[in-house]
Amino acid sequence: MSGQLRLVKGKSLFGLATRSCIVGQHKPISSAAVLWQHGVSLAIYSSKKSLLATISIRHYSLKSNDANLPGDDKFEQNVPTSHSIKSLKSTKVLPKTSKNIESNEDNSHKLKKAKLLELQKLKKTKTLNALKLNKVKMLKALKLEETKHATQAKDRKLKQAKLQKLKEAKQVKLQKLKEAKLLKAQKLKEAKLLKAQKLKASKQAKNLKLKEAKQKKLNALKKLELRKKLTSTKRLVVPIRTRSTYLLYIIDEYKKMMNDPTYITNPNNLDQSITNISTVWKNKTEAEKLEYDQKFKPVKEQISTEYYKWWDNVDKKLIKLENSRRRSLNKIRKLDGKNSIAMLVHPRAPKRPSSASMLVHPRAPKRPSSACAIFVKDLKELNNPDAPTRLIDFIKYAAAKWNRLTESEKDVYKHKFKAAFKLYSETNNKYV
Secondary structure, three states: OOOOOOOOOOOOOEEEEEEEEEEOOOOOEEEEEEEEEOOEEOOOOOOOOEEEEEOEEEEEOOOOOOOOOOOOOOOEOOOOOOOOHHHOOOEEOOOOOHHHHHHHHHHHHHHHHHHHHHHHHHHHHHHHHHHHHHHHHHHHHHHHHHHHHHHHHHHHHHHHHHHHHHHHHHHHHHHHHHHHHHHHHHHHHHHHHHHHHHHHHHHHHHHHHHHHHHHHHHHHHHHHHHHHHHHOOOOOOOOOOOOOHHHHHHHHHHHHHHHOOOOOOOHHHHHHHHHHHHHHHHOOOHHHHHHHHHHHHHHHHHHHHHHHHHHHHOOHHHHHHHHHHHHHHHHHHHHOOOOOOOOOOOOOOOOOOOHHHOOOOOOOOOOOOOHHHHHHHHHHHOOOOOOOOOHHHHHHHHHHHHHHOOHHHHHHHHHHHHHHHHHHHHHHOOOO
C-alpha cells in the first residue's frame, strides 16, 4: 500500500472501506474491506509491490437523516444507509514505499493503543461518574424515600390523631347523649315515684282520716259503753268468800222446811220462819254449836277454795271496772242520802281508806312497814322494863328514841324498808 489511509473518527457506529487491487504474481483480489467502529481501524490489509485501487470510504449511520457524519476528505465520501456497498466506485491510487507503510502501521498501532487507553480512561471515568451519579441518585432516592416515608408517617399520625379526636369527640357526644338520656329517664322515674308517693300519701291520709273517724266513733261508743257500765246497777258476780256456821245452819234448816210437804209456803211467814230458826240456834248449847261447826267444815273449805280459785282466774280489768262502777254508784248514792254499797274485801287485805269500796285480791301482799315502824317493833321486842306500858306513852317513848339515833343508825332500818318494799313491788305486780 503506497500510504496509510488517514481515517477520520466519525460519529457513525460502523465504517466501511473497499478497494480493488492487482497483485503481481498473485491472484488478483477484487476487493478488500477495512472495518472500524467509532473511527478505530479493526483490520488493515497491505501487500508489498502491489497496486491498490483507489479506496472510497463512506460512513454509514443507523439514522437515515444523520447530519453529524464527517465530511468528505481526500479518501472519504459519505454514503447514506439506503445505498448498497456494491455501489462503491474504485479509483486508482499511486503506490508508495514499504517503509512509509511500516511507519504508518506503527504510528497507527500507537495511535490505536493511545486511543484505546484514552477510551479506557474515558470509559473508567465515565463508569466512575456513572457510579457516583448512581450513588448520588440512590442517596437522593433513599433520602426522598425516607422523606416520603416520614411525610407519610407524619400524615398517618396526623390522620390517626384526627381520627382519634373525632372518635373521642364522638364518644364524648355519645356519653353526653347517654347521660342526658339517663338523666331524663331518672327525672321521669323520680317524677313517677313522686307522683306515686303523693298518691300513696293522699290515700294514706284519706285512710288515716277514715281510720281516725272510725276510731273516734269506736272510742265514743266505748266511752258510752263504759259510762253505761259505770252507772249500771248490774254488778260483777263475785263468789261468796265464806259462810259462818250460824248462816249455814239457817240455810240448812230453811231447805228442810221447804222440802217438808206439811209445810205451807207463805211469803208473809218467811221472815217469821227465819226468826224462829235463829231463836232455835241461840238456844243451843256450845257443844251443839261445835257439832254444827264440824258438820259444815267441808262446806266452808269448798266455798273458800272456789273463792280463791275465782280470784286466781278473774280478769284484773274486770276488777278495776267493778271498783270504778262502785265508786260512781257510791257518789250518786251519797248525793241521794243513801248508804254506800257494801264491798267485798278479803280479810287479809290491807286496810286502806278505799278498801271499803274496792275489790282486793285475797293473796295480794301487804305493804311493808316504814323504817320508823320497824324500829318501834324491834324496840318493843326488847321488853325493856323502863319502857312505858301504855300504848300512847310507848309510842312517844319510841319516837324520842328514834329522833336521838344518828343517820348511820337510821340507814340500817331504811335499808330494811327498801329491801322489803322492793320485794313487795315485785310480788304485788302479779295482782294489780
